[in-house]
Amino acid sequence: MKDFNVMHIAPSPEDYLNLRVEAGLSSKSVEAASIGLKNSLFAVAVYYDSTLVAMGRLIGDGGAFFQIVDIAVKPDQQGKGLGKLIMKELMGYLEQNTYPGSYVSLIADDPANKLYEQFGFAYTYPDSHGMYRKY
Template identity: 25%
Template sequence: MTNEDNTATLSHVEPILPVDNIVETVNYWHDVLGFAEKWTWGEPPNHGGVAWQGAFVQFSHNPKLAAASKGNAIFIRVKNLPSLYHFHQKKNAEIVEPLENKPWGMSGYTVREINGYYVVFAGALISNREKNANGPLLSAHIISRIPTPKEYMDLVLAVGWDKYVTHSTVDKVLAAPVHSVVAEEASGKVIGCALLLSDQATFYYVKDVMVHPDWQSKGVGSMLMKEITRWLDQNAAENAFIGLFTGENLAPFYKQFDFVPAFGMLKRIHRKEQPS
């Protein structure tokens, strides 16, 4: 059969790693490495797996083969690699090779997981600014209040969201939150904000987490989300659902606050101008 006759579509490669303990391995890949989905099969489990977006790894209970397989490696490509690197640092993963640009035109770092396998995370070459992401925070503090229309629009313009929010709609936007926080620098200038919408019963939506570009990668976003999370822990109903929209590149950031990827759909209204 020629390639022209083959209509199959390949989805992904899913390695199966022999391990000594299925439950411990699955929990490690979930809790430390950040893989959002996990599963086991059998009682006691003799097979399991984890998944995160397009990466899938399975594990098979085989202690003898696992002992002989230590030192083998798997390679995972990542978008926004520095963000995942800092996430793994905070989780105290055993990083045996630090994040750096490689001579073959990619960046990467290596983690040795609990079974002795080496997990190589790799991505695009990184700039000096990205290497220093999440660096020391300068003088800034968080206040629980709604930003003024001017403060809000200054941030919208700074991050390039003015296509979606205009001066004519800002009052309605700022009337909706049940809670919001702003980040202020020492002079009192607002450099970031986060809004929280809700039906005040079972659903909350984290909206407009913005940090001025001059203050990005300095911990301001984390400060905003920590305060939003603190408020939710104290005020949200038991089993309340918390949602947000974000780009794939920021998924590791929100994972720090116990958000996990989930399937969703959205629709944007585009009204065509009517002829006069």
Template identity: 45%
Template sequence: MKNTFHETPTVKEYQELRQEAGLTSPVEEFAATALSNSLFCVTLRGEDSEIIGMGRVIGDGACYFQIVDVLIKPAFKDTDAGDLLMLEILDYLFQNAPLEAHILTVSDVPGLKLYQKHGFKLIYPDFYGMSLTR
């Protein structure tokens, strides 16, 4: 049994999920700041309350919303975990984002299927995404 909760994961849980997903893990101070500045967070937990996955929304709360850190432990990748997280995230967005707001996400190639399943479309060739990492 898996349960979703509208809660912010602990800094340690966040760091561990990012590491398990093969991503860099921010130092504690930056992880805490990132999590506290989220507009919305959702966690997915097993029967033992251990975190299975998470997702969060960042943005200005009016014109732009970005879905980030949809992270799932590798052992649960082939389950409905991603769908459960996305349904909670989209429910939040459809209740809180005004009409005409831009809802964005950036994904690695394996994650594209999940977002497309929930209505997201690639923006190329109408737009080009860019990134700058310091």
């Protein structure tokens, strides 16, 4: 991990969009990315030299609700513990900035759900069902 530079700042929209696509996440518009990144509660960006290789963000209202989003690692950097590093950073923020009753959620794709389980996340089903609407 000593070769990686961890920063608590959102990456540039261009780096963000490139990493999302390379990591297999959906594409976003430059406008949406610019607005979204500015409105992050907390961001983790991992660089190797000057290249963004991994990232993750927290979004929400900063009190009652938080959501972990954008966990992405470049395919050629996977298996090096970067996903776990990002989650540790995000969880550290949550430990310091949540309140009794705060709700932290995420959407887990296979096989990343195994990573999130290591940090205490559990499935909502059958008590509730995750839903979404995409534009």
